[in-house]
Amino acid sequence: MTGYLAFLKKEIFEYAKTYKLLILLVVFAVFGITNPLVAKLLPEILGSLVADGITITMPKATAYDAWTQFFKNATQMGLILTVILFSGVLSSELSKGTLVILLTKGLSRTAVILAKYTCMALLWTASIALCFGLTYVYTHYLFPADKVSNLPFSVFCLWLFGMFLLAVLLLSAVLTKSSYGCLLLTGAAVVACLLVNIIPAAHRYNPISLVTDKMGLIKNTIAVSSLFGAVFIAFLLALLFVSLAVLIFRKKQL
Amino acid sequence: MGILEINQLHKRFGQHEVLKGLEMDVPEHSIFGLVGQNGAGKTTTMKIILGLLKPDSGSVTVCGEKVAYGETKTNRHIGFLPDVPEFYGYMTAREYLKLCGEITGLSQTKTKVRSEELLELVGLKNEKKRIGSFSRGMKQRLGIAQALLNEPKLLICDEPTSSLDPIGRKEILDILLAAKGKTTVLFSTHILSDVERICDRIAVLHGGKLALYGTLAEVKQRHRYNGFVLEFENVETAAIFAKSKELQHPSISTTRSGNTVTVLLTGCDLDGHFFLDVLAQKRIVPLKFVALEPTLESLFLEVVQ
Numbered sequence: 272m273t274g275y276l277a278f279l280k281k282e283i284f285e286y287a288k289t290y291k292l293l294i295l296l297v298v299f300a301v302f303g304i305t306n307p308l309v310a311k312l313l314p315e316i317l318g319s320l321v322a323d324g325i326t327i328t329m330p331k332a333t334a335y336d337a338w339t340q341f342f343k344n345a346t347q348m349g350l351i352l353t354v355i356l357f358s359g360v361l362s363s364e365l366s367k368g369t370l371v372i373l374l375t376k377g378l379s380r381t382a383v384i385l386a387k388y389t390c391m392a393l394l395w396t397a398s399i400a401l402c403f404g405l406t407y408v409y410t411h412y413l414f415p416a417d418k419v420s421n422l423p424f425s426v427f428c429l430w431l432f433g434m435f436l437l438a439v440l441l442l443s444a445v446l447t448k449s450s451y452g453c454l455l456l457t458g459a460a461v462v463a464c465l466l467v468n469i470i471p472a473a474h475r476y477n478p479i480s481l482v483t484d485k486m487g488l489i490k491n492t493i494a495v496s497s498l499f500g501a502v503f504i505a506f507l508l509a510l511l512f513v514s515l516a517v518l519i520f521r522k523k524q525l
Numbered sequence: 526m527g528i529l530e531i532n533q534l535h536k537r538f539g540q541h542e543v544l545k546g547l548e549m550d551v552p553e554h555s556i557f558g559l560v561g562q563n564g565a566g567k568t569t570t571m572k573i574i575l576g577l578l579k580p581d582s583g584s585v586t587v588c589g590e591k592v593a594y595g596e597t598k599t600n601r602h603i604g605f606l607p608d609v610p611e612f613y614g615y616m617t618a619r620e621y622l623k624l625c626g627e628i629t630g631l632s633q634t635k636t637k638v639r640s641e642e643l644l645e646l647v648g649l650k651n652e653k654k655r656i657g658s659f660s661r662g663m664k665q666r667l668g669i670a671q672a673l674l675n676e677p678k679l680l681i682c683d684e685p686t687s688s689l690d691p692i693g694r695k696e697i698l699d700i701l702l703a704a705k706g707k708t709t710v711l712f713s714t715h716i717l718s719d720v721e722r723i724c725d726r727i728a729v730l731h732g733g734k735l736a737l738y739g740t741l742a743e744v745k746q747r748h749r750y751n752g753f754v755l756e757f758e759n760v761e762t763a764a765i766f767a768k769s770k771e772l773q774h775p776s777i778s779t780t781r782s783g784n785t786v787t788v789l790l791t792g793c794d795l796d797g798h799f800f801l802d803v804l805a806q807k808r809i810v811p812l813k814f815v816a817l818e819p820t821l822e823s824l825f826l827e828v829v830q
Contacts, residue, residue, distance in 0.1 A: 272629065318810050367611045369611045372671060374575075374600075375603060375605040376629050377630075380596055517664075521596055525578075
């Protein structure tokens with residue numbers, strides 16, 4: 272336990288000192304501010320570009336558009352950036368040999384993996400919370416009258432999918448030696464999830480539905496309960512992957 | 526009982542069998558030099574002791590406890606310095622030692638006191654820079670400091686002096702020598718002069734086994750050549766001695782270069798007295814009469830060939 276806390280502290284310190292924390296927070300903050308702004312300004316920008324004589328009728332921007340931007344940015348750029356930033360989570364320490372010294376000081380391997388997952392989870396949570404908070408406040412300011420439904424639940428789904436993806440990333444990092452291998456495996460896992468979605472029956476339980484269905488959620492065209500299966504499976508798989516990462520890392524030759 | 530015991534250790538990487546039944550025993554409070562060519566299995570042996578590699582068969586005990594592969598409790602007795610120690614470049618030496626202290630479970634005050642002591646010992650006391658800007662020698666010294674932090678019973682150093690300049694090497698060896706009273710040191714090297722300078726015990730690893738093992742004096746004694754070097758005043762006297770009838774014996778081989786004659790005895794009960802008698806008969810007084818001492822280098826080459 273002391274090893275876990277000490278190592279977790281070191282991890283957070285590391286992300287702060289190597290500016291990764293800053294990059295993550297700045298990018299998510301920028302997303303948070305621009306989401307409602309883009310939604311508000313896009314029709315006007317497009318309108319000004321249109322030549323005389325042609326009229327395009329644009330629907331008036333709503334809070335729904337702002338949240339569309341939020342989910343698009345957070346799931347695409349946001350998750351990709353997060354995964355890339357964390358891809359060296361283990362490989363850099365193993366290839367440089369920084370971890371070996373600490374392991375020979377009696378730091379348990381379980382603590383290493385758990386601390387690394389905790390740190391990634393904390394950073395992801397902070398980033399998404401920041402992005403959500405900024406979008407929420409700004410959207411409320413720009414579109415005070417509009418209401419969207421199921422917002423907390425759909426953000427929770429996004430967050431959970433991030434946690435699931437980080438578990439996949441961690442397991443990939445334990446299985447492969449390089450950060451590229453780690454990225455490749457994580458990407459393959461996402462592709463596999465997308466492929467599974469081809470089977471209609473699997474859709475309800477596929478973790479990727481957590482991020483593909485949320486537009487329906489805030490539009491209230493998809494029932495919250497239809498995603499419970501996916502929430503359960505994503506949670507279970509994340510737990511399984513982290514446990515597997517621990518078990519494999521414990522027996523890994525370093 | 527030794528602080529480190531290795532029994533019948535086997536390890537193979539693919540087709541290549543690195544360790545073939547290694548047996549070793551490191552007694553407490555010794556400085557133990559593990560010598561071998563590159564690829565002889567020194568690092569492999571150390572990694573198995575630390576539970577970082579899984580042996581194919583055999584066992585290792587540290588302080589009477591068996592080493593388990595993967596998560597091993599025995600590491601709390603051990604301080605380890607890898608061949609090229611790498612640290613978190615964004616930390617200072619003090620921050621790094623603080624982290625090490627937290628991981629080993631030392632109290633904060635204890636860590637602070639020990640850190641200052643050790644930084645003094647390794648000469649990094651006034652270093653405020655981040656580790657990222659440290660030179661190789663400084664990293665090596667910080668490596669020793671972190672290895673000694675929790676006062677380990679066994680200090681394992683993997684080629685601590687290779688790739689250092691002569692001054693850096695001397696400093697590292699002095700630090701290891703200073704640590705001797707408090708801990709047992711096992712270090713691997715292929716620099717034989719380092720072994721002669723600080724080790725009291727030596728083991729030569731060759732062909733996956735120990736080819737030579739014992740205290741430095743023992744090993745030299747065991748491999749003493751039965752031979753002498755005689756130096757004479759001039760070439761003529763040397764020639765007279767070398768060509769004398771008495772030395773034309775099947776078990777004596779004589780070689781002369783200039784005024785120096787080397788005589789080697791093989792498989793007979795002749796000894797130094799014999800040559801002294803010959804010298805007395807010829808009424809020759811040599812300038813020098815020295816028994817041949819094996820050097821570590823000659824021993825090493827003999828064993829490795």
